[in-house]
Amino acid sequence: MTALTRGSARPNQWLRNLNAKIASIPMILTAVVIFLGGTIWTVVYSFTNSKLLPRLSFVGLDQYERLWAAPRWIISIQNLAVYGFFSLIFSLVIGFVLAALMDQKIRFENTFRTIMLYPFALSFIVTGLVWQWLLNPQFGIQSIVRSLGWTSFSFDPLYNADIVIYGILIAALWQGTGLVMCLMLAGLRGIDEDIWKAARVDGIPMWKTYVLIIIPMMRGVFITTLVIIASGIVKVYDLVVAQTSGGPGIASEVPAKYVYDYMFLAQNLGQGFAASTMMLVTVAIIIVPWAYLEFGGGRKRG
Amino acid sequence: MDKIASNSMVSAYDASPDRLAAGPRGRKPRRRLSRRNIIIYGTLIVVSLYYLLPLYVMIMTSLKGMPEIRVGNIFAPPLEITFEPWVKAWAEACTGLNCDGLSRGFWNSVRITVPSTIISIAVASVNGYALANWRFKGADLFFTILIIGAFIPYQVMIYPIVIVLREMGVYGTLTGLVIVHTIFGMPILTLLFRNYFAGLPEELFKAARVDGAGFWTIYFKIMLPMSLPIFVVAMILQVTGIWNDFLFGVVFTRPEYYPMTVQLNNIVNSVQGVKEYNVNMAATILTGAVPLVVYFVSGRLFVRGIAAGAVKG
Numbered sequence: 001m002t003a004l005t006r007g008s009a010r011p012n013q014w015l016r017n018l019n020a021k022i023a024s025i026p027m028i029l030t031a032v033v034i035f036l037g038g039t040i041w042t043v044v045y046s047f048t049n050s051k052l053l054p055r056l057s058f059v060g061l062d063q064y065e066r067l068w069a070a071p072r073w074i075i076s077i078q079n080l081a082v083y084g085f086f087s088l089i090f091s092l093v094i095g096f097v098l099a100a101l102m103d104q105k106i107r108f109e110n111t112f113r114t115i116m117l118y119p120f121a122l123s124f125i126v127t128g129l130v131w132q133w134l135l136n137p138q139f140g141i142q143s144i145v146r147s148l149g150w151t152s153f154s155f156d157p158l159y160n161a162d163i164v165i166y167g168i169l170i171a172a173l174w175q176g177t178g179l180v181m182c183l184m185l186a187g188l189r190g191i192d193e194d195i196w197k198a199a200r201v202d203g204i205p206m207w208k209t210y211v212l213i214i215i216p217m218m219r220g221v222f223i224t225t226l227v228i229i230a231s232g233i234v235k236v237y238d239l240v241v242a243q244t245s246g247g248p249g250i251a252s253e254v255p256a257k258y259v260y261d262y263m264f265l266a267q268n269l270g271q272g273f274a275a276s277t278m279m280l281v282t283v284a285i286i287i288v289p290w291a292y293l294e295f296g297g298g299r300k301r302g
Numbered sequence: 303m304d305k306i307a308s309n310s311m312v313s314a315y316d317a318s319p320d321r322l323a324a325g326p327r328g329r330k331p332r333r334r335l336s337r338r339n340i341i342i343y344g345t346l347i348v349v350s351l352y353y354l355l356p357l358y359v360m361i362m363t364s365l366k367g368m369p370e371i372r373v374g375n376i377f378a379p380p381l382e383i384t385f386e387p388w389v390k391a392w393a394e395a396c397t398g399l400n401c402d403g404l405s406r407g408f409w410n411s412v413r414i415t416v417p418s419t420i421i422s423i424a425v426a427s428v429n430g431y432a433l434a435n436w437r438f439k440g441a442d443l444f445f446t447i448l449i450i451g452a453f454i455p456y457q458v459m460i461y462p463i464v465i466v467l468r469e470m471g472v473y474g475t476l477t478g479l480v481i482v483h484t485i486f487g488m489p490i491l492t493l494l495f496r497n498y499f500a501g502l503p504e505e506l507f508k509a510a511r512v513d514g515a516g517f518w519t520i521y522f523k524i525m526l527p528m529s530l531p532i533f534v535v536a537m538i539l540q541v542t543g544i545w546n547d548f549l550f551g552v553v554f555t556r557p558e559y560y561p562m563t564v565q566l567n568n569i570v571n572s573v574q575g576v577k578e579y580n581v582n583m584a585a586t587i588l589t590g591a592v593p594l595v596v597y598f599v600s601g602r603l604f605v606r607g608i609a610a611g612a613v614k615g
């Protein structure tokens with residue numbers, strides 16, 4: 001359709017709109033060189049045996065075999081799965097329930113929102129260190145409960161390899177649920193008041209209205225929230241570094257930390273590249289179906 | 303709910319006709335302590351306490367002396383308030399061999415955050431403007447790559463960036479880190495500005511074009527003055543995001559340029575020496591203070607920023 005205009009090419013095709021093109025150079029460089037080029041570079045070098053410096057001597061899938069044979073990587077993946085599963089469930093449920101409560105035309109809405117969202121403004125390092133202190137078995141919550149008389153009470157997730165990932169989860173939920181609540185609240189506010197009126201006229205109980213009518217209507221908000229939480233989960237790094245440094249032992253390692261440690265501390269670049277490529281694959285598994293639903297799939301929306 | 307409705311109905315019938323004509327006055331009558339309200343406010347208050355608890359404990363701990371911490375309860379307010387931990391955290395706390403406290407990290411973070419924020423916003427706003435008003439062939443493709451790139455884990459792109467920065471001779475310097483923040487701020491900021499500029503009335507742009515204004519004239523004379531709110535939103539987003547960054551700071555700078563978050567982590571999680579929990583908590587509050595101030599001052603704009611960043615992303 002545009003063939004006609006394209007056919008009659010003007011002499012200065014490249015100079016047209018020159019300023020816009022110049023202004024877009026940073027974006028083009030970022031998109032092409034860093035995002036696209038960098039990603040391809042890392043994937044390619046994940047098939048080499050680069051150690052201290054990147055070298056192009058291909059070894060096939062060696063790095064990946066070594067990766068999946070490494071106990072530390074397996075633990076990282078397990079941790080990510082547990083952490084990811086629970087943080088998705090809990091942040092969606094808690095976020096939605098809080099948003100529903102906030103949507104009851106309550107007073108002091110701003111105050112409540114400010115309180116729930118402030119942790120989100122903090123760095124993961126700050127969050128991790130605060131919760132490290134609160135969960136300190138010698139001084140923190142455990143010792144308080146014990147001093148109240150329950151002497152056998154035990155709550156030391158950061159020092160217990162079996163449950164350390166839940167200790168991190170608590171901190172992550174503290175920081176992140178406020179954001180989910182805000183997104184959900186925005187979604188709830190976007191729902192037509194008439195729907196509520198109609199449901200009330202029909203005598204449908206409130207919880208049923210939420211489950212059967214409102215939540216299905218908020219499908220879009222739920223999906224975007226899901227994608228935001230999920231892509232945050234894969235990146236989790238700072239929080240673990242601050243809270244446990246991966247310990248006790250290697251019990252709370254996560255993939256992002258594995259990548260960093262192999263690239264910059266263990267001087268084993270090939271492993272780092274292979275691990276980061278696996279992270280990329282994980283994200284692709286989350287993002288591609290969503291992008292397809294949202295932007296592809298025959299444009300069902302609207 | 304039903305009860306409240308019928309209550310107000312009854313009172314409406316009771317009212318004399320002339321008052322009815324004047325319409326309802328004052329607040330809608332409501333029972334303050336209905337079961338429903340107790341549940342709602344009760345839950346919200348308990349939840350709020352949970353969110354506030356860490357902040358409270360941080361402040362209390364930072365105001366106590368070490369002897370009091372060893373014997374006491376972390377929730378108890380200090381018996382004797384001391385500001386020594388704060389002074390120590392700011393000026394004396396050690397990371398490795400350096401014992402000049404968090405102040406060094408603070409100033410590093412300032413020197414990183416200010417230029418990164420300004421440059422990334424300048425670049426992204428011009429970019430978003432070009433995308434919204436001066437579309438050229440291929441622009442959408444690059445933009446799509448940029449947005450998809452926002453979802454790629456940083457770990458995938460870190461090493462290639464190290465190489466690029468090393469080739470440019472800025473690896474390990476503040477300049478290098480500023481470049482990195484500009485790169486990774488670009489997807490979200492460009493999206494933010496593109497959507498905002500695309501929402502402005504097109505007639506304005508066309509009228510300026512007819513009058514002979516060019517790319518930069520329209521940007522500086524029309525777009526910029528009309529978009530101050532979105533610049534503030536972008537600034538909030540960037541200042542908090544860059545200040546809170548840890549990964550880029552640790553990867554792309556040398557120890558003498560470490561931002562505050564990295565230095566904080568090194569101070570608190572250092573293995574040598576006696577753990578001084580009060581100093582650690584004072585240091586933690588100091589590091590969290592800047593984004594918290596931004597958050598409390600900006601209020602609704604902060605919410606708008608993250609919503610714009612999140613929902614449209």
